[in-house]
Amino acid sequence: MAINPKTHPYVRALVDYGGLAAFLAAYFFKLRLVPGGALGWSLAIGGHVKPDLVAATWWLVGGSAISLLVGLVAERRIAPMPLIAGGFALVFGGLTLLFHDPRFIKIKPTATNLVFAAALFGGQMLGRNPLKWMLGEAIALPDEAWRTLTLRYALFFLSMAALNEIIWRTQPDAVWVVFRMPGLWVLAVLFSLTQTPLMMKHLHTHQPPPPPSES
Incomplete structure (x- = not known):
């Protein structure tokens, strides 16, 4: 999810995807620091x-640490989803480095998506709407539409958690890295676009909801 819509889009992109972009570049371009210079x-x-x-x-x-810091400096707060995703990146990334075991970083998307799904399902059960709280400034919908959208996003997050488990357990590392980024991002965008008919039906906006961000 994007942070405050008044924030420059480059700052929003850095907060949402800065850590993942660095990870992708480091893996495929084999970036490393060596003694000297x-x-x-x-x-x-x-x-x-x-x-x-x-x-x-x-x-x-x-x-991820730099991206979160930039977001905090830019508007003195970080939106919930980038904060959770960035926090998970630091935790699971730290475990990967501590134990020198890449399985921790591979299950990070699973854990993050399960947390998002649980939050949405839990909010619905408690009569609250966390998705409306996070996106209410971006799109205007009646409560019934918010409930439908929340359920769909919760199921989407569950599906992404399951798909991540299948990919990392059955495919080579390079395939999983591409699935991680940009694969998950592409799926999130496509899913958000499928929600456009719901937006148009209620006539408050003709724009699809922002894609769910998972750093």
Whole structure:
């Protein structure tokens, strides 16, 4: 989800996807810091080393921390979903680095999506609407439409958690990384576009809801 709509779109993109972009680049371009240079370390790109999920996780953790800091400085707060996703990136990324085990970073999307789904289902059961709270400034809908949209997003998050488990357990690391980004983002955008008829039906907006962000 985007942060305050008045914030510059580049800042919103950095908060939502900065850590993932760094992770993707580090994995496929084999970015790493090596001894040498004026600062004692220099950036190395490519070479004969194999892509390494654990090494790329350093960039995910660093990129996520910087992205959250930029979002906080930009408007002195961070929207709930980027905050949760960024926090999960730091926790699961830290576990990956601590135990040198890439399985932690692979299950991070599963955990994040399950938390989002549980929050939406739980809110519905308690008679509240967390999705309206998060998106109410972006789109205007009657309560009935919000309830329908909340249920659909909760099911979407559950589906993404299940799909992530299938991909990382059955496919090579490179396939999972592409699924992670941009695959999950593309699926989120496509899902959001399928909700356009619901928006148009209630005539408050002709824009699809923003895609759910999962860093």
